Each structure stands twice: as structure tokens, then as C-alpha cells.
Amino acid sequence: MLDKLAYTFSAKIWQHKSSSGWFFVSLPLKLSEEIRANLQRQEERWGRMKAIARINDFSWNTSIWYDKKEEAHLLPLKSSARMKAGLLAGDLVSVEINI
Numbered sequence: 001m002l003d004k005l006a007y008t009f010s011a012k013i014w015q016h017k018s019s020s021g022w023f024f025v026s027l028p029l030k031l032s033e034e035i036r037a038n039l040q041r042q043e044e045r046w047g048r049m050k051a052i053a054r055i056n057d058f059s060w061n062t063s064i065w066y067d068k069k070e071e072a073h074l075l076p077l078k079s080s081a082r083m084k085a086g087l088l089a090g091d092l093v094s095v096e097i098n099i
């Protein structure tokens with residue numbers, strides 16, 4: 001099995017304005033460019049790429065999604081992940097993504 005690539009960054013948690021109100025962390029633009037340049041072949045439908053995310057001491061299996069409008073990947077934060085990690089919109093978090 002091949003080792004996954006690890007990326008670390010800091011970003012603020014934000015909430016989408018739709019009725020579903022999903023929470024996200026946007027990956028930095030340069031990081032998203034690097035991921036697309038090196039790993040785009042791993043993308044599935046709608047720019048989805050499987051990943052393992054870690055914030056604080058909490059990690060979970062997830063996916064990142066490429067948002068063409070923002071030209072950046074988004075890490076969705078399910079409510080269960082937010083609750084277990086004690087995360088709120090506006091929090092500045094250190095994130096590790098393994099792809």
C-alpha cells in the first residue's frame with residue numbers, strides 16, 4: 001500500500017449560507033493548486049477526493065471537494081466531527097489532510 005501525502009494548514013471554519021448550513025474549511029489556494037497538479041487523477045465525480053482529516057486530536061475518514069468557483073478544495077465538517085472536536089464557525093484550526 002502506498003503512503004498517503006500529508007498536507008498541513010491553518011484556516012477558519014465557515015458555514016455555507018444554504019438551508020442545510022454545512023460547515024467547511026477551505027484549503028489555501030496554493031495548496032489546492034499543488035493537489036490538483038499532482039493528484040487530480042485521483043479525483044472522482046464532482047472533484048471529490050478521498051482523504052483522512054485531522055483537527056486537534058480528532059481524525060476521521062472524509063473527502064475534499066474541488067470548488068471551481070473558489071478554485072480551492074473544501075473540507076466538509078460533519079456535525080458529528082464538529083461536536084467531537086468541539087469546533088464552531090469562525091474557529092481558526094490547524095488541519096492535517098492525508099490523501
